[in-house]
Amino acid sequence: xxxxxxxxxxxxxxxxxxxxxxxxxxxxxxxxxxxxxxxxxxxxxxxxxxxxxxxxxxxxxxxxxxxxxxxxxxxxxxxxxxxxxxxxxxxxxxxxxxxxxxxxxxxxxxxxxxxxxxxxxxxxxxxxxxxxxxxxxxxxxxxxxxxxxxxxxxxxxxxxxxxxxxxxxxxxxxxxxxxxxxxxxxxxxxxxxxxxxxxxxxxxxxxxxxxxxxxxxxxxxxxxxxxxxxxxxxxxxxxxxxxxxxxxxxxxxxxxxxxxxxxxxxxxxxxxxxxxxxxxxxxxxxxxxxxxxxxxxxxxxxxxxxxxxxxxxxxxxxxxxxxxxxxxxxxxxxxxxxxxxxxxxxxxxxxxxxxxxxxxxxxxxxxxxxxxxxxxxxxxxxxxxxxxxxxxxxxxxxxxxxxxxxxxxxxxxxxxxxxxxxxxxxxxxxxxxxxxxxxxxxxxxxxxxxxxxxxxxxxxxxxxxxxxxxxxxxxxxxxxxxxxxxxx
RNA sequence: GCCUCCAUCGUCUAGUGGCCCAGGACUCGGGAUUUUCAUUCCCGCAACAGGGGUUCGAAACCCCUUGGAGGUACCA
Numbered sequence: 001x002x003x004x005x006x007x008x009x010x011x012x013x014x015x016x017x018x019x020x021x022x023x024x025x026x027x028x029x030x031x032x033x034x035x036x037x038x039x040x041x042x043x044x045x046x047x048x049x050x051x052x053x054x055x056x057x058x059x060x061x062x063x064x065x066x067x068x069x070x071x072x073x074x075x076x077x078x079x080x081x082x083x084x085x086x087x088x089x090x091x092x093x094x095x096x097x098x099x100x101x102x103x104x105x106x107x108x109x110x111x112x113x114x115x116x117x118x119x120x121x122x123x124x125x126x127x128x129x130x131x132x133x134x135x136x137x138x139x140x141x142x143x144x145x146x147x148x149x150x151x152x153x154x155x156x157x158x159x160x161x162x163x164x165x166x167x168x169x170x171x172x173x174x175x176x177x178x179x180x181x182x183x184x185x186x187x188x189x190x191x192x193x194x195x196x197x198x199x200x201x202x203x204x205x206x207x208x209x210x211x212x213x214x215x216x217x218x219x220x221x222x223x224x225x226x227x228x229x230x231x232x233x234x235x236x237x238x239x240x241x242x243x244x245x246x247x248x249x250x251x252x253x254x255x256x257x258x259x260x261x262x263x264x265x266x267x268x269x270x271x272x273x274x275x276x277x278x279x280x281x282x283x284x285x286x287x288x289x290x291x292x293x294x295x296x297x298x299x300x301x302x303x304x305x306x307x308x309x310x311x312x313x314x315x316x317x318x319x320x321x322x323x324x325x326x327x328x329x330x331x332x333x334x335x336x337x338x339x340x341x342x343x344x345x346x347x348x349x350x351x352x353x354x355x356x357x358x359x360x361x362x363x364x365x366x367x368x369x370x371x372x373x374x375x376x377x378x379x380x381x382x383x384x385x386x387x388x389x390x391x392x393x394x395x396x397x398x399x400x401x402x403x404x405x406x407x408x409x410x411x412x413x414x415x416x417x418x419x420x421x422x423x424x425x426x427x428x429x430x431x432x433x434x435x436x437x438x439x440x441x442x443x444x445x446x447x448x449x450x451x452x453x454x455x456x457x458x459x460x461x462x463x464x465x466x467x468x469x470x471x472x473x474x475x476x477x478x479x480x481x482x483x484x485x486x487x488x
Numbered sequence: 489g490c491c492u493c494c495a496u497c498g499u500c501u502a503g504u505g506g507c508c509c510a511g512g513a514c515u516c517g518g519g520a521u522u523u524u525c526a527u528u529c530c531c532g533c534a535a536c537a538g539g540g541g542u543u544c545g546a547a548a549c550c551c552c553u554u555g556g557a558g559g560u561a562c563c564a
Binding site: 187 | 559
């Protein structure tokens with residue numbers, strides 16, 4: 001059975017060395033979408049073969065962020081499948097067994113070259129302007145017995161792959177087509193490091209085969225090492241998976257996306273108040289489209305129409321403006337109970353108590369606010385006056401709304417509202433209209449001063465709705481208390 | 489340096505030889521609605537990198553140039 005018609009098994013294989021950045025997240029998203037679209041398996045493999053850069057906290061954050069995005073793996077850490085372990089550091093015996101096959105078949109050899117010698121070789125190549133660079137194959141022909149004797153005597157060695165010196169190695173990339181490299185330009189890469197850990201190249205090939213990977217979807221920085229991987233599959237006599245290299249995500253102005261240029265990690269965006277649905281939607285659309293004009297989509301809607309063929313080969317820029325717009329769209333559609341919980345947590349964080357308010361009241365506040373929020377973090381900020389009397393008033397709004405004559409207006413509004421027995425949006429609106437008529441003032445002249453008095457700010461939901469929720473007693477007393485601050 | 493990949497509005501994209509003097513979305517500008525701010529709705533600005541081919545016909549196919557990205561580690 002060839003790789004392309006095997007059951008779909010794909011993986012996300014991060015290295016726990018730092019935070020999950022958006023590029024990695026998108027790779028995970030495409031793997032997840034493809035697995036779900038094809039009714040296949042999405043597994044998570046931790047590539048922790050670099051002991052120097054290994055970071056326990058990074059691993060923890062990685063799993064948390066992946067789950068937050070909703071990309072739950074079918075197999076991997078915390079949910080072992082049949083082909084584990086899922087941590088490469090726990091598979092050392094497997095790599096030892098597999099490297100022996102390559103040593104036995106003459107496809108790999110021990111190399112005793114020191115770091116210093118390698119540097120000298122590289123420097124000499126640079127100086128002479130040599131076309132063929134890389135390791136000079138100095139140890140390629142040391143007989144196996146001699147090498148093993150030297151190791152027995154305590155010499156340290158790495159194991160390198162014996163790459164063919166001539167010929168062409170090619171592969172078919174699913175979104176770029178056929179790609180070829182001259183073998184003479186490939187050097188004898190290291191398979192097993194001095195510390196006995198495998199390199200990425202060796203471990204990923206062995207694992208992808210042993211763990212049944214059908215398609216490798218990974219960043220396009222791997223394109224140039226793919227021919228070496230193909231050669232490795234061939235040396236083992238294994239069928240390579242289908243390769244699909246994803247374009248990079250660039251910063252808005254071009255160049256690498258980095259913390260310096262703004263938020264770059266999944267955790268950053270979560271803290272900023274983005275919904276996971278937004279991030280997944282936006283990242284998926286960065287380089288992929290559903291084939292029609294839809295943009296704001298649910299994860300399920302995207303999975304339903306997801307195909308690898310619609311991924312673009314072009315590198316893309318990360319436009320945060322559009323992300324923000326999209327977050328607003330997703331907040332409009334978000335579950336109100338979820339938004340309410342987020343809002344309540346945010347309010348409590350700034351010490352505004354909500355426990356004396358009913359769930360219905362809190363939900364009503366959310367309904368009023370959600371269409372004007374671009375970030376989840378906007379919610380508690382905009383909601384404070386529904387739960388507590390404003391302690392400060394927006395300075396700019398004060399000069400604009402509490403100028404000459406405002407106190408009289410506030411008083412007349414208060415008097416117009418006092419007799420209301422039903423205090424709801426429509427009765428309040430009627431009272432305002434009646435007051436406008438009797439006073440000869442426009443509605444716009446009537447609302448500014450009392451809006452500021454009741455909410456502390458000049459912008460927000462419709463005034464009638466605010467008043468209804470805040471309640472008659474609170475509205476009247478807030479206006480009364482603010483009157484001395486207004487000009488007569 | 490060498491190898492590889494990429495190239496449509498500022499940004500994300502549609503486009504698989506005639507439906508394209510190029511469509512959608514974000515941004516930006518204007519307008520409508522309105523009790524404020526948003527939302528929403530209309531209208532508008534704005535692109536096939538350049539040069540050669542192929543073809544009756546090219547944004548689409550080929551070549552070159554230019555520009556961008558990646559690789560060239562005992563990191564992934």
